[in-house]
Amino acid sequence: MLRSIGGECAGALAILQLEHRPGVEHRYREITGQGLAELIRSGGEFHSWPSSERPRLSLAGAQDKCPIMLTNERYWLPKEGSPTTHILKFQSSEYRNIPAYEIFTAMLAKAVGLPVVDTQLRSFADSYYVLVDRFDRYMAEDGRINRLHQEDFCQALGYGFERKYQEHGGPSFSDCLGLIREISDDPATDLLNLLRWQIFNVLAGNSDGHAKNLSLLYRSGGETSLAPFYDLVCTRAVESIDHHLAFSIGSERNPDNLIAKHWNQFAVQCDLRTGFVRNQVEGIAVKLMEQLQPTRERFQSFYGEYDALQRVERVVRHQCRRALRELSNPR
Numbered sequence: 122m123l124r125s126i127g128g129e130c131a132g133a134l135a136i137l138q139l140e141h142r143p144g145v146e147h148r149y150r151e152i153t154g155q156g157l158a159e160l161i162r163s164g165g166e167f168h169s170w171p172s173s174e175r176p177r178l179s180l181a182g183a184q185d186k187c188p189i190m191l192t193n194e195r196y197w198l199p200k201e202g203s204p205t206t207h208i209l210k211f212q213s214s215e216y217r218n219i220p221a222y223e224i225f226t227a228m229l230a231k232a233v234g235l236p237v238v239d240t241q242l243r244s245f246a247d248s249y250y251v252l253v254d255r256f257d258r259y260m261a262e263d264g265r266i267n268r269l270h271q272e273d274f275c276q277a278l279g280y281g282f283e284r285k286y287q288e289h290g291g292p293s294f295s296d297c298l299g300l301i302r303e304i305s306d307d308p309a310t311d312l313l314n315l316l317r318w319q320i321f322n323v324l325a326g327n328s329d330g331h332a333k334n335l336s337l338l339y340r341s342g343g344e345t346s347l348a349p350f351y352d353l354v355c356t357r358a359v360e361s362i363d364h365h366l367a368f369s370i371g372s373e374r375n376p377d378n379l380i381a382k383h384w385n386q387f388a389v390q391c392d393l394r395t396g397f398v399r400n401q402v403e404g405i406a407v408k409l410m411e412q413l414q415p416t417r418e419r420f421q422s423f424y425g426e427y428d429a430l431q432r433v434e435r436v437v438r439h440q441c442r443r444a445l446r447e448l449s450n451p452r
Contacts, residue, residue: 147204147266149190149197157196158246160187164211185211188255190266204266206258210251216359218429220249225420225430226353229437230321232412233405236314236349242424256338256349270339271348274300274332285333286367292332294319294368295390304337304345311347316391316398318350319368320405323376324444326357326436331367357440358432376440380447399448406441413437 152160164185188205190197199205212220224242231237239254257271274297275285284291298312305311315335322330329352336348356362357376365374371386373379381399388398413434420430 148200149203150200152189152196152198154245160209161211161245161248161250164213185213187211191252204258204268206255206260206266208253208255210253212249215361217249218432219354219359220251221424221427221429222358222433223251223352223354224424225416225427225433226325226327226355228416228420229325229409229412230318230350230353232416233317233321233408235317235321237353238349238351253351256351259341267341269341271336274335274337277304277337278332280332282333285331287331287369288365288374293390294387295392297332297335297368298391300337301347305347306344307346314347314350316393317401317405319370320402321409322353322368323366323370323379324402324406324409324437324440325353326355326364326376326433326440327353328356328362328364328366328376329354334367355433355436357436358429377443379444381450384448402444403448406444409437410441 187209188199189207189209190199190203190205191207196209210220210223220242224240227237227240238256241252243250243252257269259267259269261267274292275282277300278292278296280291283289287293298315301311301315302308318335319330321327334352335350338346338348340346357364364376366376369387370376370379371383371390373383384399384402385395388395391398417430417434420427
């Protein structure tokens, strides 16, 4: 399995075939219009390519995706484990609106001050896909692409991928905060961003904010930090997706049942002052409400009208109003 998929992975690890050696020359194959259409249609597979030329790629996650190098608006697939700069995430027949939801949710997260990976919504042959700027790659002064190592929180905490959700025996949110306290070189900033990420997930309807959607980034200077946030989607806008939270708030996973006491429990579990956490929830809720319309207008200026975003807006308004109401009337 590693022989087949271990070439261009997340982070700085590459598992090469015996006949190959790490090289200084990076090699790529351009994806033409026909090749891109095949890539989108197959969800990142390369069935028509000779087996000897198929790239060896491995990226975790439920969505179909493919790493590529982007230069001058041209897409290139890596050969022999060469590094890439971006990731393509494809539309599926079951969840056609997910690419647009992801872009809009990420824009909302940026609007409230969260560090988020750069993403764009693109389309080809009547299909939408997301172009994601990789945070574990950087361009050196000589123009070469270098790798940065990263590991998601399941890996860092010693949990298998099948335990990425708290309800399945995975880490709790307080475990994730503990990891940042222990390993980050800037814990004050990273702890606040991580707390705000969890609050944002509740208010923006992202029920899939699990431990594999958080990562540590090991920078070239030796510093360790929380990676920018990624895979932010208002999943509550999709009826067929479970709406329960990946990380509980206190003793509650159903966002429609959250009341003030659950946020107080959450603060105690995280070793934070209850007043501080409540202020963060209220502040993000107010700002999200303020930023909904400007963010929708900004989305439309880039990508045009997209009526399905109304579902996201309804979820965000409902969640923010509910949080503000419950926190003002503690029970």
